[in-house]
Structure formats: structure tokens, C-alpha cells
Amino acid sequence: MAENSLFAILLRSPWWVSMLLAGSITAVVALLAPSEFKYLGAFGALPLYGVGCVAAWRQWHAPSAAALAAQGTALRAMAWREFSAALEQAWQARGASVQRITGLEADFCVQAGGRTILVSARRWKAASHGADAIGHLVAAMRKRGLHEGQYLVAHGTVSDAARTLARDEGVVLVEGDALARLLLPPR
Numbered sequence: 001m002a003e004n005s006l007f008a009i010l011l012r013s014p015w016w017v018s019m020l021l022a023g024s025i026t027a028v029v030a031l032l033a034p035s036e037f038k039y040l041g042a043f044g045a046l047p048l049y050g051v052g053c054v055a056a057w058r059q060w061h062a063p064s065a066a067a068l069a070a071q072g073t074a075l076r077a078m079a080w081r082e083f084s085a086a087l088e089q090a091w092q093a094r095g096a097s098v099q100r101i102t103g104l105e106a107d108f109c110v111q112a113g114g115r116t117i118l119v120s121a122r123r124w125k126a127a128s129h130g131a132d133a134i135g136h137l138v139a140a141m142r143k144r145g146l147h148e149g150q151y152l153v154a155h156g157t158v159s160d161a162a163r164t165l166a167r168d169e170g171v172v173l174v175e176g177d178a179l180a181r182l183l184l185p186p187r
Helices: 006-012 015-032 039-061 065-077 080-093 131-144 160-169 176-183
Strands: 097-100 108-112 115-120 149-153 171-175
Touching: 006 015, 006 039, 015 039, 065 176, 080 097, 080 108, 080 176, 115 131, 131 149, 131 160, 131 171, 149 176, 160 171, 171 176
Parallel strands: 115 149, 149 171
Antiparallel strands: 097 108, 108 115
């Protein structure tokens, strides 16, 4: 799905926005359409009702802001051994198989759902993240013939060059709340 399509925007919005839009379309068609076409308003708005239900389900099961903040604080206080063990446990709880990698380019190889992702996590506490660290991960991905990677950032800034390189090379930057959400137990 395109990032800025109507459905993608509605999925990121509060659930009631989709329901309000669907209800409005249904009401307008019911008021303005001839009687034999009034049912088309409700039928045409069904996808919006569906998106509203999916958004409501996601929002109901999403972790609270307080839980994310607490996990973020705990994350920044962890040492590498604790952090790497927590990552491994989180991925395994979601059904992934995790292999630790020795070397400077990457730290984990995660296999889940038919996908293999190379993960660089060792610099998660660095104050700044540049293109060189992403470049090492990309080199490791190419060496293994992989097309997906993740670079984990607990805090600090990621340079524009690093963001551009990550986007162009298929590396997802997992930062802040997304990283805290990864470490929370699945619901």
C-alpha cells in the first residue's frame, strides 16, 4: 500500500475518523441519491468502515504511551549483553529464528515469515549515527546476498546522509518508540 494513499492515512489516523467519513458518505448518498440508489452509499462506504475497524483493533492493541516511555527509559539503561538478549528474546517471542553474528558489520540475522533480515544493533546508544555504520551493514547484506536490513537506534541523531543511504539500500532505521515497541512483549 502506498504510504500516502487514503487507506494508509486512515490507518494511521484515529479509528473514528474512518467511521465518521464512512457515515458521512452514507448519509450524503442517502439524502441526495434517488431511492433506488440509496443502498449504494452504504455499500460504497464499506471499505472505509473496514479500515475503521482495522484501525480500532490496532489502536486497542497498541502499547500505551506510558509503557513505551518506561520501556524507552529501561532500554537506554541497558548494557550490551542485556540489550542483545532482550532483542533475541523479543524476536523469538514473535516466532523468528535469531542467529548471532560475529564481526563489526552486523549483529543478528533474523529469519521470520520467509524473510531474512540482517540487523546492526551494537551502536544503539551512539550519540550520532553516520553513513559509515549503515555502509558496513549494507556491505554485510551484499556479502550474504540479502536485500533487507535493520539499524537500531535508541537515541542520538542519524545524519541525513545515513538516512538517504538506508532508504536507498533497503535498510530500515528502527528508532525511539519503534525500538521500545519491539522490546515490549507481543499482545
